[in-house]
Amino acid sequence: MAIRVAVISIFPGLIEHYFSQGVARRARDCGLDLKLYDLRAHGLGVHQSVDDRPYGGGPGMVLRADVLYEALLEARQWVPDAKVIAFSPLGQRVTQPLIEHTVSQETNLILFCGRYEGFDQRFLDLYVDNQWSIGDFVLSGGELAAIVVLDAMARLLPGVLSCAESARLESFSANHQFLDYPHYTRPEVFHNQAVPEILKSGHHAQISNWREQQAIALTQQWRPDLLDKK
Numbered sequence: 001m002a003i004r005v006a007v008i009s010i011f012p013g014l015i016e017h018y019f020s021q022g023v024a025r026r027a028r029d030c031g032l033d034l035k036l037y038d039l040r041a042h043g044l045g046v047h048q049s050v051d052d053r054p055y056g057g058g059p060g061m062v063l064r065a066d067v068l069y070e071a072l073l074e075a076r077q078w079v080p081d082a083k084v085i086a087f088s089p090l091g092q093r094v095t096q097p098l099i100e101h102t103v104s105q106e107t108n109l110i111l112f113c114g115r116y117e118g119f120d121q122r123f124l125d126l127y128v129d130n131q132w133s134i135g136d137f138v139l140s141g142g143e144l145a146a147i148v149v150l151d152a153m154a155r156l157l158p159g160v161l162s163c164a165e166s167a168r169l170e171s172f173s174a175n176h177q178f179l180d181y182p183h184y185t186r187p188e189v190f191h192n193q194a195v196p197e198i199l200k201s202g203h204h205a206q207i208s209n210w211r212e213q214q215a216i217a218l219t220q221q222w223r224p225d226l227l228d229k230k
Contacts, residue, residue: 001031001157003106006075006082007146008068009113010050012036014143019150023161027154034150035078039063042070051116060117068112068123075110082108084129086119087142091131094149103156111149113142178219178226181211 007015016036018024028034040048044067051061072084092098102109112119112128124131134145154160184195198210219226 001103001106002033003031003103003153003157004033004035004079004082004108005150005153006035006037006079006110007113007150008037008039008071008075008110009141009143009146010039010115011113011141011143012038015147015150018147024151024154027150027157027160030154030157030159032150032154032157035075037071037075039067039071042067042074054117058117062117063115063119063123065120065123068119069127071112072110072127079108079110082110084110084112084127086112086124086128086131087114087133087145088118088131089133089136089138091133094132094134094145094152096152099149099152100156103153111142111146113146115141178212178215179223181214181218 009015019028019034039050043050044064049064050067051063054060054062075082101107119128132145132149134148139145184199188195188200196210198207201207216227
């Protein structure tokens with residue numbers, strides 16, 4: 001499996017740093033071919049400006065369509081068949097099924113990280129296939145959203161996690177209907193709280209049933225909306 005992802009940002013170093021360590025670093029050896037582009041390389045003038053004041057007035061600045069387009073052309077040379085995604089609070093909510101579908105289809109991506117008041121609408125209309133959002137809140141830029149999406153993708157690549165079953169049975173995955181069940185490890189007693197006896201019983205069928213019931217209870221407590229959907 002191999003997926004090419006180009007990320008276009010005015011702070012590519014933020015993403016590079018994250019993917020230089022831990023699980024994320026292993027992803028680059030297991031099929032996530034990641035290439036970072038600095039949007040300012042296509043900026044205008046001595047200050048490599050990538051934004052300008054909005055027509056009609058208003059606060060903030062807007063990323064210029066012409067600068068974004070030049071960056072897209074550069075990324076297209078490396079990954080011509082990619083789906084173009086812009087991170088925006090207006091976008092489709094990123095979910096685990098969306099991530100799983102993207103990875104399973106080995107969909108190549110070009111990710112645009114927004115800044116300021118966002119993108120010139122003409123660039124979105126002409127060249128962006130979809131807008132994605134990681135939640136109902138506003139960030140200073142799309143770099144953190146890109147890291148979140150890439151990390152979620154990385155965990156699904158064969159060889160990234162030491163135990164592939166971990167990704168298959170995590171919360172929100174297609175193979176797991178509820179939130180994850182609680183986990184315990186040593187010490188056996190911590191601040192007068194003991195590990196549940198069932199987990200030390202060695203009866204795997206009973207343990208599996210207990211975990212399922214715990215997962216249902218936690219989902220009912222913390223995310224009842226997930227049960228409503230099912």
